[in-house]
Amino acid sequence: MGTHKLCQNLGKNLEKCVCTYSSCIKRGKCCECIDFHRERNEIPGCFFSPEVESTYDRSIERFIASHK
Ligand code: SF4
Incomplete structure (x- = not known):
């Protein structure tokens, strides 16, 4: 198995991931995850409070609004 194919942080990251979209292949x-959301002007789910995260609205606008 080529080490370049497997993220060495995967296990640790999965333990910490709080995103509730559990079927996402980027978990x-x-x-x-960052690349995907960044291209859409979004922020990964782990930056949001649990309440906002569960809406799956990852927009920067929602992020800012939820911090006002
Ligand atoms: S934040 Fe987005 S890309 Fe990241 S694990 Fe959740 S749904 Fe997938």
């Missing part, structure tokens, strides 16, 4: 692969 635990934080670089892919």
Whole structure:
């Protein structure tokens, strides 16, 4: 198995991941998660409070609004 194919932080990341979209294939692969949401002007779920996270609205606007 090529080490380049497996993120060495995957296990640790999965333990810490609080995203409730559990079927997401990017779970635990934080670089892919960030890349995916960044391209959409969004922020990964772990930046939101549990209440906002569960709405799956990952927009920057929602993030800012929830911190006012
Ligand atoms: S924040 Fe988005 S990309 Fe990251 S694990 Fe959750 S649904 Fe997937």
